[in-house]
Amino acid sequence: MTDLKLLVRNNILELIPYSSARDEYTGKDAIFMDANESPFNGPYNRYPDPGQKILKEKLSSMLGLLTEQLFIGNGSDEAIDLLFRVFCTPGTDRVVIMDPSYGMYRVCADINDVAVDFAELDPDFSLNAGRILDKAGPATKMVFLCSPNNPTSNLLDQSEIIKILEGFEGIVVVDEAYIDFEGGVGLISLLGKFANLVILRTLSKAWAGAGIRLGMALGDPFLISLMGRVKYPYNVNMLTQDKALELIGNETQKQEWVELLLSERQRLEKELKAIRIVLKVHPSNANFLLVEVEDPDTLYDSLAGGGIIVRNRSRETHCNGCLRITVGTRDENNRLIELLKSY
Numbered sequence: 001m002t003d004l005k006l007l008v009r010n011n012i013l014e015l016i017p018y019s020s021a022r023d024e025y026t027g028k029d030a031i032f033m034d035a036n037e038s039p040f041n042g043p044y045n046r047y048p049d050p051g052q053k054i055l056k057e058k059l060s061s062m063l064g065l066l067t068e069q070l071f072i073g074n075g076s077d078e079a080i081d082l083l084f085r086v087f088c089t090p091g092t093d094r095v096v097i098m099d100p101s102y103g104m105y106r107v108c109a110d111i112n113d114v115a116v117d118f119a120e121l122d123p124d125f126s127l128n129a130g131r132i133l134d135k136a137g138p139a140t141k142m143v144f145l146c147s148p149n150n151p152t153s154n155l156l157d158q159s160e161i162i163k164i165l166e167g168f169e170g171i172v173v174v175d176e177a178y179i180d181f182e183g184g185v186g187l188i189s190l191l192g193k194f195a196n197l198v199i200l201r202t203l204s205k206a207w208a209g210a211g212i213r214l215g216m217a218l219g220d221p222f223l224i225s226l227m228g229r230v231k232y233p234y235n236v237n238m239l240t241q242d243k244a245l246e247l248i249g250n251e252t253q254k255q256e257w258v259e260l261l262l263s264e265r266q267r268l269e270k271e272l273k274a275i276r277i278v279l280k281v282h283p284s285n286a287n288f289l290l291v292e293v294e295d296p297d298t299l300y301d302s303l304a305g306g307g308i309i310v311r312n313r314s315r316e317t318h319c320n321g322c323l324r325i326t327v328g329t330r331d332e333n334n335r336l337i338e339l340l341k342s343y
């Protein structure tokens with residue numbers, strides 16, 4: 001079992017966090033003269049709850065977790081950056097990132113001056129635990145995995161992830177941003193067993209809330225408490241907390257959206273496979289398709305000229321010729337197919 005204390009930067013272990021007015025007095029019915037807020041323009045005159053108590057209770061019970069196992073941030077991006085700041089000493093520590101995957105892990109590493117070792121997926125995009133573990137050395141503090149993966153759209157093999165959790169002493173981050181699209185239940189049930197597991201979730205995809213910026217990290221209570229100490233005191237604003245409560249209060253709606261997108265994905269996959277310039281549609285467990293085409297750069301421009309923007313991923317490892325296409329509404333998907341047929 002990983003001893004988390006040994007992995008954390010000393011300055012973070014010793015940090016005395018900022019204590020805000022709302023940390024020191026948490027009651028409600030009072031005249032607030034403690035935070036230099038304006039008395040006008042309620043409710044926005046008040047600072048938001050730094051502990052996000054109500055939202056955290058709802059989200060953690062939805063996920064079957066204790067509130068102490070849940071960090072809420074300004075998108076998953078904040079959680080990724082905080083993990084670097086908690087665990088990685090700039091200029092000294094390293095991380096391993098599976099390749100290809102989401103670009104933010106590398107950007108956060110660069111910003112924090114943390115060296116990156118990339119571990120390639122197999123050409124069919126499956127995860128090879130041995131290759132990840134081979135890249136991890138004494139200075140490696142974290143490994144980044146993404147399942148289902150962006151941009152390859154496949155779910156990673158859980159037994160390979162477990163080999164990494166067992167074989168690596170540092171933190172294993174598994175980004176489950178797309179887990180709601182046929183990704184199964186994910187790895188939450190492993191949290192009790194592996195103190196070094198951190199799962200990332202977000203309201204940006206299946207919950208249709210990318211604009212409000214609400215991401216989560218799920219993990220060991222001690223690790224989560226460290227993230228809470230390092231974050232900006234008011235990292236999730238009042239508008240976001242309110243809107244997030246509204247979104248997660250309507251799980252039926254989210255499920256309807258997910259089912260619609262899954263059926264559209266299936267239709268799109270079938271239609272795309274019948275188009276001449278499409279060489280391959282990779283199997284997907286997400287709300288997008290990785291599609292190999294004959295001439296991705298020219299096709300990208302042509303689609304953009306027709307008003308449809310996709311993502312050119314053809315320069316990513318093992319992604320030669322590939323465009324990444326997000327599943328849209330039925331009408332949007334029809335327009336895409338129409339453009340491709342007339343190309």
Ligand SMILES: *Cc1c(COP(=O)(O)O)cnc(C)c1O
Nearest residue numbers: 075076077102150177202204215
């Ligand atoms: C879209 C996406 C996210 C979401 O990030 P937010 O900051 O929560 O919007 C996280 N991870 C991956 C792999 C993604 O593709």
